[in-house]
Amino acid sequence: MAGLLIKELQLRGDVQRCLVVCPGSLAEQWQEQLDDRFGLPFEVLTAERVRAVRTGNAFLKVPLAIARLDQLSRREDWQAALCTTDWALIVVDEAHKMSAAYYGTEVKETRRYQLGKLLSTLTRHFLAPGVPADGPHRLRAAQQRPDALHQIG
Numbered sequence: 001m002a003g004l005l006i007k008e009l010q011l012r013g014d015v016q017r018c019l020v021v022c023p024g025s026l027a028e029q030w031q032e033q034l035d036d037r038f039g040l041p042f043e044v045l046t047a048e049r050v051r052a053v054r055t056g057n058a059f060l061k062v063p064l065a066i067a068r069l070d071q072l073s074r075r076e077d078w079q080a081a082l083c084t085t086d087w088a089l090i091v092v093d094e095a096h097k098m099s100a101a102y103y104g105t106e107v108k109e110t111r112r113y114q115l116g117k118l119l120s121t122l123t124r125h126f127l128a129p130g131v132p133a134d135g136p137h138r139l140r141a142a143q144q145r146p147d148a149l150h151q152i153g
Contacts (some may be wrong), residue, residue, distance in 0.1 A: 002091045002127060007038040009125070015088040017063045018042075021119065022093035024068035030093065031066055042066050050078065059085045069097065073111040079118060087123040092116065095128035 002020070009015035020042065022030050027044045034040040042064040043049070050058040059065065059081050069092075072078055092098065098116035101108045109117075120126045 002093070002129070003034050003038045003040065005127065006034070006040060006089060006091070009089060010040070015125075017085075017087050018065070018089045018091070019059075019087045019119075019123075020066045020091045020093065021069050021072060021115075022066065023097070024070060026093060027066050027068050034064075040064060044068075047071070050081075057081045057084060069094070069112065069115075073115040079115065082118070082122060085122065089125040089127065090119050090123040091127045091129075092119065093129070098128075 006015060006018055010018075020030055020034075031042050031044050034042045043062050044066045045058060045062065045068075049062075052058075053061055059078075067078075072082075095116065098110075098112040100110055100113045116128070120128075
């Protein structure tokens with residue numbers, strides 16, 4: 001479903017830059033499926049690829065990018081680089097993994113949760129399929145933005 005949306009928005013001229021954030025084990029599958037089914041040449045941003053761009057920001061140089069969720073949530077330098085970019089669409093696969101944790105009545109924001117909040121501020125369109133509508137401990141960034149796309153598929 002996300003691939004169809006990306007392709008449609010691209011055909012309409014609304015998406016030139018798109019970031020997909022997914023669990024690491026699914027990155028190559030996303031890349032293969034987006035290319036095979038929709039002809040979208042996404043590149044998986046690996047640590048080697050990011051290091052190879054010595055003179056700039058890899059997130060600026062790759063218009064159709066796939067990033068691994070945990071790698072991105074742990075790398076503050078990557079998040080800082082992301083903050084200097086502008087994405088037309090960010091898709092978060094398995095967004096339910098971006099939940100915060102409860103300790104009694106206190107809510108502790110996880111790194112994944114904080115990443116989700118950051119990502120939602122860097123784009124015009126934010127697609128987070130699987131964001132549960134219940135409970136304050138779930139990623140609510142998509143629901144705080146009136147133009148956000150969420151709970152699709």
